[in-house]
Amino acid sequence: MSYAGYHFEVFGKVQGVFFRKYTVKEAQSLDLVGWVRNTDAGTVEGDAQGRPEKLAEFKEFLTKRGSPQSHIERCKFNNEFSGHKHLDYDTFEQRS
Template sequence: MVEEEQPISVDYEVFGKVQGVFFRKYTQAEGNRLGLVGWVRNTDAGTVTGQLQGPSEKVREMQVWLQKKGSPKSRITKVQFQNERRLPKLEHSTFSICK
């Protein structure tokens, strides 16, 4: 029997043209496609922040997506990841868009 990997959590902030271009909606859709949970929201500083939780392999895929793809009309200039940690269990049940 294969033991299931402990999930990880990582916080992120995306810089560039990421507001007003459906970035949060696409981020939620990609997170759901990968089976991740967490959240995404706009900031007053014009960035998008959030948290990803799930298997490390899927979180890594999402990190690449945040750095290189985003929404079709977005222009990503930089992404910062921080507070990576292992979790005994997921802290969220869905991938939500925060207002």
């Protein structure tokens, strides 16, 4: 199996609205691995890895849905890769 991944940063009203909790739940439902955390800049960032089609669904969540009380202005993706044979994480977790 071939895996892909990316780093993401979400801008807008994404802290104090359970964004990280919903992000973990969504990632786990898509069988993705990685992490998510708040930044000092008021954004939420993380890494996501897994099957390419599931990562595409996760991008939709990060750019358009988020948590019910969040307001996403934009989401930046970088360090994208594909074709890897292994994953760097075992689970998807919330970090401090």
